[in-house]
Amino acid sequence: MTSNDRPGGRTPRLRGAVAAAMRRSTPPENRALLLLIVLSMCLAVPQWLFPELVPVTALVLPLIIGSLSLGPRQLPWFVVFVLLLVVVSLGRLTESDDVNSRVLGGIVVLFIAGFIILLSSFRRSRLGVAGVRGESMLVDLRDRIQSQGTIPTLPVGYHAEFALSSAGGTPFAGDFVVTAGPPERKRFDVVVVDVSGKGEGAGTRALLLSGAFGGLLNALPPAEFLPAANAYLLRQSWEEGFATAVHLSLDLESGFYELRSAGHPPGAHRIAGSGRWVVRAGDGPALGLLDGVDFPAVRGQLRPGDAIMLYTDGLVETPTKDIGLGIDRMLGQAEQLLRGEYDGGARRLIDALGSRSDDRALVLVARR
Incomplete structure (x- = not known):
């Protein structure tokens, strides 16, 4: 009896083939998008629960990482997603009366940063290149x-x-x-x-x-x-x-x-x-x-x-x-x-x- 004929003999090979197929079917930009969404939620949820400990400006971190790693198709949708999280944060801060000039200033800066990143995304869509990988290609x-x-x-x-x-x-x-x-x-x-x-x-x-x-x-x-x-x-x-x-x-x-x-x-x-x-x-x-x-x-x-x-x-x-x-x-x-x-x-x-x-x-x- 060969290893392929034994019970479970084909399982490791099948699992490896399935994993490789999944990696091929998921482009690097999509994997990066999923990771950035998870990172954004990990920052947004603590900010909703503990606004005095986690500032809303922490969401600028995934924005910057996304501008460097995402392609021209994924980046606009990710920017919109992060700005929606900012809007939700603003609503929760308004309900709890924790809004002050410093918080509002941080939110304005986030929206300006998102607008600038969107403009750069539209420019990249004309070139057909993505972030750091596009620059390395040039x-x-x-x-x-x-x-x-x-x-x-x-x-x-x-x-x-x-x-x-x-x-x-x-x-x-x-x-x-x-x-x-x-x-x-x-x-x-x-x-x-x-x-x-x-x-x-x-x-x-x-x-x-x-x-x-x-x-x-x-x-x-x-x-x-x-x-x-x-x-x-x-x-x-x-x-x-x-x-x-x-x-x-x-x-x-x-x-x-x-x-x-x-x-x-x-x-x-x-x-x-x-x-x-x-x-x-x-x-x-x-x-x-x-x-x-x-x-x-x-x-x-x-x-x-x-x-x-x-x-x-x-x-x-x-x-x-x-x-x-x-x-x-x-x-x-x-x-x-x-x-x-x-x-x-x-x-x-x-x-x-x-x-x-x-x-x-x-x-x-x-x-x-």
């Missing part, structure tokens, strides 16, 4: 897209790094970097992009563009990337629909490179023989403005000891300083701060240069 999306700017492992003799600093000190910025490189490729491609505008609008457009540009960079030859990116931006029909970009495509065997620019500040090439930085300016319009334009390449070779620097205008341009003077100052700082020691150089330059009210990004590629 953060996860940001991290996944920004991971496309991770510098790949380059062959021995090459070094590359980038640094980014947003205007508000947040991880969301209008500047971003996308890369494509080894182990499958013999070329290293890096693009530095500066999206028009500031604040949340520029940050959300940067998230979308970084995903699209990452796919284009891995799929297209170097000469076709900026035209394809320009066509993509034109199709978006954004009011602030332009961006500047600079694209470096480096042959990792020979060191020859192509540098293309789309309305972006010029790149800079440090020549080891002279120890000086030389500006390498491309000639192309900003992305998203004109259709059918060309982005000619500036060609050169990265020899041992050389370095190339790509950056955004936040490093070299301020409301009171011309961009040409800003580039001269940046190159002077690079001569002082780097001096052939490139490890951590991008962060040192970011910290020393630029406007703190603008996003700043810098990529440094060197051949040892």
Whole structure:
């Protein structure tokens, strides 16, 4: 006789299957709603029985927890439920003549808090996200897209790094970097992009563009990337629909490179023989403005000891300083701060240069 044939042998398995099915049939938001209703009743009933010991404002606790954990469908009904408990509490206090200005003030605060939470719930219903989980989803999306700017492992003799600093000190910025490189490729491609505008609008457009540009960079030859990116931006029909970009495509065997620019500040090439930085300016319009334009390449070779620097205008341009003077100052700082020691150089330059009210990004590629 097997264990399934014995009396009660199937019972543990059946119970486990039923419990699992019940967990699957009850979404996490519904379980949270039930727990919050129980918590609200546990606070409301003692408040009805012992109003001098349990203040009515204690009901703000489940309101706050619900605003963080419930979805846009459950949250409005829960807020209404809690406010009904407040109304019942007010009625019981009125009957017992325990109403004073402090109690009334607490009840008014509860209703204001419920109104604010309802407004946030209606906003979330437009987004289709719920509380902390919705915010974590957006953060996860940001991290996944920004991971496309991770510098790949380059062959021995090459070094590359980038640094980014947003205007508000947040991880969301209008500047971003996308890369494509080894182990499958013999070329290293890096693009530095500066999206028009500031604040949340520029940050959300940067998230979308970084995903699209990452796919284009891995799929297209170097000469076709900026035209394809320009066509993509034109199709978006954004009011602030332009961006500047600079694209470096480096042959990792020979060191020859192509540098293309789309309305972006010029790149800079440090020549080891002279120890000086030389500006390498491309000639192309900003992305998203004109259709059918060309982005000619500036060609050169990265020899041992050389370095190339790509950056955004936040490093070299301020409301009171011309961009040409800003580039001269940046190159002077690079001569002082780097001096052939490139490890951590991008962060040192970011910290020393630029406007703190603008996003700043810098990529440094060197051949040892």
